[in-house]
Amino acid sequence: MRSMRSKFRALVAVRALVLACVAVVGCNSEQVEPPTSSATESGDPGTSGGPSSGEAPTTGSEGTAGSEDSGESGATSGAVDCEGPAGCFDCVPTKSVELLNACGDASCEPFANTVERLPLLQQDGTLPPLP
Amino acid sequence: MEIDPDMTWRLTRLGLAAPVGVALVLAGAPRPAAAEGDCDALPNPLVGVGGSASKPLLAKVAPSLLGLAEPITLIYQAPGACFGITTYVDGTPVTGTASYWDAEGVEQTCNFPVLGVTPDFGMLGVQGTLCEGVEAIPAGIGEFTGPVTSWSLIVANASSQTSISAEAVYFIYGFGAALGKVAPWVVDAELYSRNATSAALIAIALAAGIPATKFKGTDVGTNQAMISSLAMSVNPEAALGFVSTEVADLNRDSVRTLAFQAKDQLCAYWPDSTSTGFDKRNVRDGHYDLWSPYRFYAPVDGEGEIVDATTRRFVGYFTGAVEVPKELPLLDIIIDNGNLPECAMQVWRDEEIGPLYSRQAEAPCGCYYEARATGASSCTACADDAGCGGEAPKCRYGYCEVI
Numbered sequence: 001m002r003s004m005r006s007k008f009r010a011l012v013a014v015r016a017l018v019l020a021c022v023a024v025v026g027c028n029s030e031q032v033e034p035p036t037s038s039a040t041e042s043g044d045p046g047t048s049g050g051p052s053s054g055e056a057p058t059t060g061s062e063g064t065a066g067s068e069d070s071g072e073s074g075a076t077s078g079a080v081d082c083e084g085p086a087g088c089f090d091c092v093p094t095k096s097v098e099l100l101n102a103c104g105d106a107s108c109e110p111f112a113n114t115v116e117r118l119p120l121l122q123q124d125g126t127l128p129p130l131p
Numbered sequence: 132m133e134i135d136p137d138m139t140w141r142l143t144r145l146g147l148a149a150p151v152g153v154a155l156v157l158a159g160a161p162r163p164a165a166a167e168g169d170c171d172a173l174p175n176p177l178v179g180v181g182g183s184a185s186k187p188l189l190a191k192v193a194p195s196l197l198g199l200a201e202p203i204t205l206i207y208q209a210p211g212a213c214f215g216i217t218t219y220v221d222g223t224p225v226t227g228t229a230s231y232w233d234a235e236g237v238e239q240t241c242n243f244p245v246l247g248v249t250p251d252f253g254m255l256g257v258q259g260t261l262c263e264g265v266e267a268i269p270a271g272i273g274e275f276t277g278p279v280t281s282w283s284l285i286v287a288n289a290s291s292q293t294s295i296s297a298e299a300v301y302f303i304y305g306f307g308a309a310l311g312k313v314a315p316w317v318v319d320a321e322l323y324s325r326n327a328t329s330a331a332l333i334a335i336a337l338a339a340g341i342p343a344t345k346f347k348g349t350d351v352g353t354n355q356a357m358i359s360s361l362a363m364s365v366n367p368e369a370a371l372g373f374v375s376t377e378v379a380d381l382n383r384d385s386v387r388t389l390a391f392q393a394k395d396q397l398c399a400y401w402p403d404s405t406s407t408g409f410d411k412r413n414v415r416d417g418h419y420d421l422w423s424p425y426r427f428y429a430p431v432d433g434e435g436e437i438v439d440a441t442t443r444r445f446v447g448y449f450t451g452a453v454e455v456p457k458e459l460p461l462l463d464i465i466i467d468n469g470n471l472p473e474c475a476m477q478v479w480r481d482e483e484i485g486p487l488y489s490r491q492a493e494a495p496c497g498c499y500y501e502a503r504a505t506g507a508s509s510c511t512a513c514a515d516d517a518g519c520g521g522e523a524p525k526c527r528y529g530y531c532e533v534i
Binding site: 104106108 | 293294295296298299301302305306310311312313314340341342345390392393395396397398399400401404405406412413416417418420478486487488489
């Protein structure tokens with residue numbers, strides 16, 4: 001358990017570092033490609049079974065915050081078990097937000113929703129009402 | 132407003148949709164001879180109305196329809212997506228000129244009768260009930276789902292920008308470019324937009340949380356005009372617009388699709404797995420949030436069947452209700468146009484730009500889609516089911532699929 005928490009903290013730190021990189025250095029010109037995880041489907045959607053709704057997500061592969069206690073089967077899609085590199089979802093996605101953030105090998109580029117980029121963003125990070 | 136399909140069709144075929152026209156029909160007056168240039172003069176005309184986003188797809192379908200054993204002349208007017216449903220809500224006939232295509236696919240124009248016609252079908256890139264003034268689909272009008280289109284926020288190729296977020300769109304198009312303060316898109320004169328009849332606007336407004344009627348920017352009228360506005364911008368770094376992705380793809384020599392980061396998403400994705408690809412993989416698997424299926428609207432009977440035989444055949448080709456003849460390579464046309472057949476989608480949604488869920492198509496065609504769109508497929512090729520096995524036992528369109 002202590003080891004899992006350390007892994008989770010490390011991954012959260014990696015995610016923060018990526019976001020900081022975007023904000024300070026301006027990574028817009030670089031394409032960030034989340035590493036492929038073995039829990040991620042290949043680029044062969046025709047032969048993959050495709051994630052079906054209701055299917056319990058499995059724990060991620062090496063490099064993800066998987067449980068070290070193998071006795072915990074049928075892990076839930078909680079962040080601790082399924083958070084992949086840069087915060088991508090590293091289990092079989094079953095919810096909308098998981099599909100949006102599923103780990104994979106597609107190119108992507110974080111857009112920094114920060115006050116620096118969006119000056120009208122409220123202090124708590126929420127959007128102000130429209131005029 | 133309830134529509135009487137039979138009366139509508141008699142009026143439509145006679146080109147008489149107004150009360151004066153009704154009187155003439157009842158009086159048994161002879162139908163005026165159609166003059167050259169009249170849409171009525173075309174053989175077996177099928178009249179549609181709707182958005183400009185769907186025009187490239189229809190332009191590719193039209194020549195094949197002329198080559199069918201029972202030819203169809205597809206005629207289409209594109210005043211805006213919502214006209215594809217409001218015509219059935221308020222009964223306003225379609226007037227003016229429309230496009231049709233000859234056997235070589237060259238666009239032509241024809242004239243509707245002065246009093247207009249009720250179209251055979253409407254075609255929208257969003258649900259009709261999202262249009263202003265449309266609280267419900269009128270009784271007697273059916274809704275049919277077509278192929279998927281995606282929506283692109285675009286910049287001129289000279290721009291250095293490569294991504295945008297839903298939150299950024301909220302500020303830019305919700306407040307206006309200058310007031311929104313999202314650099315570099317801070318010049319009001321370079322913020323290009325549409326009006327609330329546009330499916331592209333409605334979809335992007337939903338994704339950003341902006342009411343369609345509060346969407347800012349200069350209305351350029353059509354998808355095609357949006358491309359021109361961006362391409363000719365004197366300040367390309369500040370210029371921003373949006374179109375259907377198939378229109379953006381046709382114009383990659385002028386504009387570029389921005390990667391889009393939806394709400395609750397950690398990264399911005401292109402519709403394709405790379406910024407220069409054409410595989411639409413991110414639309415298929417849910418990473419790219421801005422997509423909608425096209426909807427067809429047409430008068431139906433009490434059983435929900437489209438009343439007009441030609442319209443029923445045409446729409447049925449898209450929905451799978453009618454077997455597609457070999458003279459109409461519809462699946463290839465859809466894929467080549469940059470759209471996605473439903474059978475290639477791995478996710479779906481029940482409301483416009485709403486929550487996604489995983490879904491396996493009943494007869495998946497992802498392998499064939501991949502091969503056609505990219506020139507290669509990692510699936511196993513097959514001639515029949517005997518050539519398949521294991522986890523992909525079913526041969527469809529020449530490739531082994533899971534079911």
